[in-house]
Amino acid sequence: MTRWPRSYPFALIIALIALIPVAVLATLATDSADMFDSRNLQVLNNTLLLMLLTAFGSIVIGVPLAILTTYVYLPWRRFWVVLLAAPLALPSYLGAFTFYAAFGPGGELETISGITTPRFNGLIGTAIVMALYTYPFVLLTTRASLASLDAGQVNAARTLGLSLFRSIILVVLPRIKNGIAAGSLLAALYALSDFGTPAIMNFDTFTRVIYVEYNAFGLSQAAMLSLQLMVIVGLVLILESRVKGTQEQPGRHLMLWPGKWQLGLMLASTLPVVLMAIFLPLTIFFLWLWRDGSGNFEITYAWNSAHASILAAIFAVVVALPVAYAAIQGKAGRIMERITYIGFGVPGIVMGTALVYVGLKLPFLYQTLGLLVLAYVLRFLPLAVGTIRSTSEGIDSSLVNAARVLGASPNEAFKRVTLPLTMRGLVAGAALVFLEAMRELPATLLLGPTGFETLATYLWRVYEAGYFGMAAVPGLLLILISGLGLALMFSGEKWNELKQL
Amino acid sequence: MLTVKNLSVNYVDLKVVNNLNLTLADDEILMLVGPTGCGKTSILKALAGLVPISEGEINLGNWRATPKNQIPPEKRNLGMVFQDFALFPHLSVEQNIGFRLKNYEPVNRWIERLGLGALRDKKPNTLSGGQKQRVALARTLAHQPSFILLDEPLSNLDAALKDDLRWEIRQALKAAGVPAIWVTHDQEEALSVGDRIGILRDGKLEQLDTPENCYSQPVNRFVARFLGEASFLPGRLASDLTVSTIIGDTKAFPINGAEHEVDVLLRPDDLKLRADQTGKCEVVWARYEGSARLYAVKTEDGQILKVRSRHENRVAPGQKVNLNISTTHPLAAFQR
Numbered sequence: 038m039t040r041w042p043r044s045y046p047f048a049l050i051i052a053l054i055a056l057i058p059v060a061v062l063a064t065l066a067t068d069s070a071d072m073f074d075s076r077n078l079q080v081l082n083n084t085l086l087l088m089l090l091t092a093f094g095s096i097v098i099g100v101p102l103a104i105l106t107t108y109v110y111l112p113w114r115r116f117w118v119v120l121l122a123a124p125l126a127l128p129s130y131l132g133a134f135t136f137y138a139a140f141g142p143g144g145e146l147e148t149i150s151g152i153t154t155p156r157f158n159g160l161i162g163t164a165i166v167m168a169l170y171t172y173p174f175v176l177l178t179t180r181a182s183l184a185s186l187d188a189g190q191v192n193a194a195r196t197l198g199l200s201l202f203r204s205i206i207l208v209v210l211p212r213i214k215n216g217i218a219a220g221s222l223l224a225a226l227y228a229l230s231d232f233g234t235p236a237i238m239n240f241d242t243f244t245r246v247i248y249v250e251y252n253a254f255g256l257s258q259a260a261m262l263s264l265q266l267m268v269i270v271g272l273v274l275i276l277e278s279r280v281k282g283t284q285e286q287p288g289r290h291l292m293l294w295p296g297k298w299q300l301g302l303m304l305a306s307t308l309p310v311v312l313m314a315i316f317l318p319l320t321i322f323f324l325w326l327w328r329d330g331s332g333n334f335e336i337t338y339a340w341n342s343a344h345a346s347i348l349a350a351i352f353a354v355v356v357a358l359p360v361a362y363a364a365i366q367g368k369a370g371r372i373m374e375r376i377t378y379i380g381f382g383v384p385g386i387v388m389g390t391a392l393v394y395v396g397l398k399l400p401f402l403y404q405t406l407g408l409l410v411l412a413y414v415l416r417f418l419p420l421a422v423g424t425i426r427s428t429s430e431g432i433d434s435s436l437v438n439a440a441r442v443l444g445a446s447p448n449e450a451f452k453r454v455t456l457p458l459t460m461r462g463l464v465a466g467a468a469l470v471f472l473e474a475m476r477e478l479p480a481t482l483l484l485g486p487t488g489f490e491t492l493a494t495y496l497w498r499v500y501e502a503g504y505f506g507m508a509a510v511p512g513l514l515l516i517l518i519s520g521l522g523l524a525l526m527f528s529g530e531k532w533n534e535l536k537q538l
Numbered sequence: 539m540l541t542v543k544n545l546s547v548n549y550v551d552l553k554v555v556n557n558l559n560l561t562l563a564d565d566e567i568l569m570l571v572g573p574t575g576c577g578k579t580s581i582l583k584a585l586a587g588l589v590p591i592s593e594g595e596i597n598l599g600n601w602r603a604t605p606k607n608q609i610p611p612e613k614r615n616l617g618m619v620f621q622d623f624a625l626f627p628h629l630s631v632e633q634n635i636g637f638r639l640k641n642y643e644p645v646n647r648w649i650e651r652l653g654l655g656a657l658r659d660k661k662p663n664t665l666s667g668g669q670k671q672r673v674a675l676a677r678t679l680a681h682q683p684s685f686i687l688l689d690e691p692l693s694n695l696d697a698a699l700k701d702d703l704r705w706e707i708r709q710a711l712k713a714a715g716v717p718a719i720w721v722t723h724d725q726e727e728a729l730s731v732g733d734r735i736g737i738l739r740d741g742k743l744e745q746l747d748t749p750e751n752c753y754s755q756p757v758n759r760f761v762a763r764f765l766g767e768a769s770f771l772p773g774r775l776a777s778d779l780t781v782s783t784i785i786g787d788t789k790a791f792p793i794n795g796a797e798h799e800v801d802v803l804l805r806p807d808d809l810k811l812r813a814d815q816t817g818k819c820e821v822v823w824a825r826y827e828g829s830a831r832l833y834a835v836k837t838e839d840g841q842i843l844k845v846r847s848r849h850e851n852r853v854a855p856g857q858k859v860n861l862n863i864s865t866t867h868p869l870a871a872f873q874r
Contacts, residue, residue, distance in 0.1 A: 439624035441611040442586050443637050443681050453637075457628050 045370060048363035051356050052376040055415060058383055058391035062267070065260035065394055080262070084229065084242040084269070087164055091228035092221040094168025098310055099175025100217060104205065105303055106176070107183040108291045118180075119527055121307065124314040125173035126523035128476045130233025131515055132314065133166045134496065135321040137237050138505045145321055163238040164228075169314040171227050175220030182216025183209070187288025201293075209291075215280050222277040229270055230384030232479035237500060243269075244386045244479065251390060251483065260394070263387040270382050319516065325509035332507030334495065339514060342491040345406060345481075346474035349413035350467040356414060357421035357466060364426050377422060380415040388412050389483030396484070409484040413474040420473065421466035428462030429455075465525065472522040476515055539564065540685050540717055544594035547577075547584045547741075554580040556741040558594070562685070562717040567708065569732030569749075570721045573764070577741035578721040582687045585719065586618050587611040598684060617683030617716075621690045623670040625662035625677075632658045635677045648676040652710065668699045675707060679714050686711065686718040692727065700724075704731050725765045729753060737761045753805075755791055755870050762803050762870070767832075769843040770801040775871055784837055785809075785819075785861045789868040796873040803870040806832060806846035810864040817858040824855055835861055 105111075106118050124132075139145045141156030156162070186209065194204035232244040243266040250259040295303065360377050363370030380388070392412050396403040432455060440450035478493040485494055492511040499508045540562040547555035554577045562568055570578050583589040585596060587609055596603045598616075603609045625634050631654060636645040649655055652672045662670060671691060678686060691707065692700045708731045711718050722728055728735045729749045736746040737760075745757045756762040759770070773783035773790075781790040781802055790802060811819075811833060822834040822842065826849070833845045833853065845861065853859060863869075 433622065433624060435620045435622060435624040436626060438586070438588050438611070439618065439620060439626075440637070441588070442614070442616060442618040442687075443677070444612045444615070445638060446610075446612055454626055 042363065042366040042370065044359040044362040044366060045373070047359035048370060048373040051360055051418075052373040055377045055379050055418070057395065058388055058415065059267070059379065061391040061394050062260050062264050062387070065257050065391075066264045077262075077265075080241055080243055080246050081265070083160065083240060084266070086160055087167065087235065087240070087242055088225045088228045088269075088273075090160070090164035091167040091171060092225040094164060095172040095175045095224035096217060096221050098168060098172035099220060100179055100210075102172070102307060102310070103176050103179035103183055104209075105307070107180050108293050109300070109303060110292055110294045111300070111304075117304075117307075119523070120311060120315075121176060122173045122527075123523055124170045124310075125177075126519040126526065127170060127314070127318070127516065128233065128478070128493075128519065129166055129170035129227075129231055130237060130478055130493075130496075131318055131512060131519075132170055133163070133234040133237040134500060134505075134508065134512070135318040136162070136166055137500075139317060139321055145324065149324075158238045159240055163235050163240045163242075166234055166238065167228050167231070168224070169310065170234075171224035172310070174223040174227070175217060178216045178220035178223070179213055182213040184290050185287040186212055186290055188291040189288065191291050219277065219280045222273060222280065226270065226273050226277070226382070229266065229273065230382075230387075232384065232386045233497075244384055247386050247390060248479065248482070251393070256390070256394060256397075259390045263384075263390050266384060266387060267382075270384065274382055318512070322509050322512040322516070325506040326513065329506035329509060331510045332499075332504070334507065334510040335490075338490045338492055338495045338511065341489055342475050342493070345409055345413065345491065346471045348406070348410045349417065349474045350471040352410060353414045353418050353421040353470040354425070354463055354467045357418055357425050358463075360418070360422050361425040361429055364422070365429060374422060374426070378419045380417070381419040383416065384479070385412075385416060385477060386479035386483070388416055389480040392480070393483050404486045406486060406489070409481065409486070409489075412480040412484050413470070413477065416477070416480065417470040417473045420469040424466035424469065425459065425462040428465075429459050432458050468525050469522070472518055472525065475518050539599065541597040542585070542594070543597070545581075545584065545591060545596065546593035547580050547589060548592040549580075549589075554741050555584060558741075558743055560736065560743070560746060562719070564717060565712060565715045566733045567711055567718045567720060567731060569728040569735040570719060570738060571723065571725055571728040571735060571764070572738030574723060576738040578723075578738055579689055580741070581738075582618070582689050582719065582721055586616060586687055587614050600684075615684050617678035617681060617686040619671075619674050619678050619686070619688040619691045621693055623662075623674045623694075625670055625673055627662055630659050630661060631665070631673050634662065634673055635680050637677060637681070639680060644680040644682060645676075648680045648710075651713070652676050652706070667695045668703060671695060671703060672706075675710060679710060679716075683716060686714075686716050688718060688720040690722055691720070692722070692724070700727070707731075729765065737764060754867065755793065756803070757793060759872060762872075767806050767844050767846075769804045769806075769841075770872070771804055771837075771841060771843060772874060773800055773802050773871070774798065775800045779868070781869070781871055783863075784839060784841070786863050788863045788865070790871040791868040792871050794873070796871050799874040800871040801874050803872065804843060804863070806844045808863060808865040808869065809843060809845040810862055811835060811845045811847050811851070811853065812860045813853050813857055814860040815858055817860040819859050819861045821853050821855050821857050821859055824853065835859060837861065 102121055106114065106121060111117050136157045140154045142153055144154065146152065146154050190208050191204050194208045195201060199207065230244065232248065235242040236245045236248065243262055247259045247262045250262060360374050364374035389412060392408055396408050402408045436454050437450050440454045445453065476493060478497060481491055481494050482497060485491065492515055496508050496511045499505065542558055542560050545555060545558040546553060558581060570581060572578055580589065584591050587603065588611055590608050591603065591605055593605060601609050601614060632645065635649060636642055639645060649658065652675065654672055654676060657665065657669060662673065665673065692704060695703065704727055720732065732749055734747060735749050735752050737744045737752065739760060745752055745761050752761065753765050756765065762768045771783050773781040775781045775790055775792060775797055779790050780787055781800060783802060818838040819835050822836050825832040828849065830846050830849055831851065833847060835843050835845050837843065
């Protein structure tokens, strides 16, 4: 049984390709003149502050909502969970875009109501938008921890004379800190790697400065900054891998049955979040649609997005299959799978920078759609690998054995049992990659061939030109696509998990 | 007829099946029992061709598997019922049962016979454990294998279901007229459904015989203990095969030529107990079992014997009792 599994050679090649961006950046950065200057320090400072504030904000919003949606008996509970998790599916640059346009002197809110609101920009503005779109990470991980905690300890604390509120603080929170930490680290990672939000909010973080350098033809400087950003991302990833799940025996969790008034009050307290993260962007985009119509939007932009994303989805799934199977086969395969996960940690702007350089060195790739598709595949491959692996792992080996003893050859068993059962994973993986690629902004900005405008890049041009009203159609299309992503996220097994909670 | 000769299976350098020999008549059910890790499941997998064999041969008339000629499972024309049922989740009950069949006559016949008519179009994940087991059995039988392997088919089911289902399976196997090897760790199941039973320990077959013989004339103390409650009482065996013990004399059946100083195997129902103030034995503990009571009784020289008695015969711990051997068949006697 020591035979080298058939999937290994393929997986190895793919793992090596996944390493390309990092290798390219390392070589590029050595050309860079200055390793570190005072402006660099400012950027580092900004990025870290944004990361910390985002993580903090996501906890402040996410943890109470997690407790509410897990422990309180809510009518239409699943509706609330999906609604409150929805901002996760929206790219935060859409939020940033509408916040930027809505608030401040001369903003849309002032035009509508006549009340001048403070401007949304800089560190605080960026952090608020980031927190509004990343708290669902904390919500979901905390919910998972909460749901597995047995109610016994809280009940014991209350019979010992502690109030409900204090028993949650003293008995529940210490036991779910790992769940909270896992979610807030994801939020921190998002804050580090997102390009659109700080760029729109005029806040100089690594991602924004990398883009500025790139536009000023400072490719090696951009690479140097990218490398520095990757180091921080790497540190957060290491931290994240250290966070362990709870070790407790799962039990029946706490359930609270509040009165009508209390319930109403609790649900009302979620209102600001829903209003800000979902309602405001929708309203603003609809307002523009009603006032400015479709502007100079052309349907080819949507088609371009779809074209590149479909190609990315197909390639990602084809490439993910051997990686997923290798990961199931053995230890070496799992390491190869881990390597392909690098792409997920590489911020889009960094991936873009690395592949632009690849394009410069390999002229047949330069300014081609292929390079953009490669960037999508490298970035979103882990989504496809993850879904395919989890569905294939769910296939009991005794099913294949059963088919074999019923007289099916290995080929027939694969075709009639393994493949149909993996199909759902394949389709789900492809759909996830497709939806992510549709919304991708920074890598598309850097790698899209000249004249190749997508929904996301068109939105960016509109922002740069300052004609916000023209963003209505692409903005609403992107929200629609995000809605599909959300539906996918809560379909199938995830949905079943949700039902049990 | 299935013949297994000198079969051994190694996992890397661990011998999990060691020199197994058995033959199976045309519609015989052989139960393989043994404690966890005794190699039961490995034997089934080797017979099915799911693990390679390292020595010996398996012969089913139209094929013969050896270490040099490992026949793939699909070429063996056998059926296997899995512990976790292994129903294909994407196929309906009917499609599962007819997985590789063009002719649906046997499918319909077994659906009918096992009472699955109402479930025909259901998906496996909507079925109860007992229903899943019936579907798995129907799938195996409908493919008309020339012998059947059952890997702990009842271990994932409720105790209440087991009794009925084990008979249902036996009847179905007999109706199909195929030889079967049924692996279990439940000795009661083994004794009640098998035509013969084989007791395994560490990959070796300790005894292969009818349930009655294995139970009353076990080849060693391990088999005796594994098949049910067993007490051993010292005695002296005379040449006329009478053994005299502290609680009386009885006929004995010497195992492996045991003589002189022996231990007699006593099952709890080989003994009778009567409350008696002048009795020489004393009840240590009593356990109520519903239809009967199980007692641990200490003899005057300190031996503990287990005795099963009718439920109305109630004796409290500490009471004095009289004990005598009530069985009429000869008792197995092991060399002390």
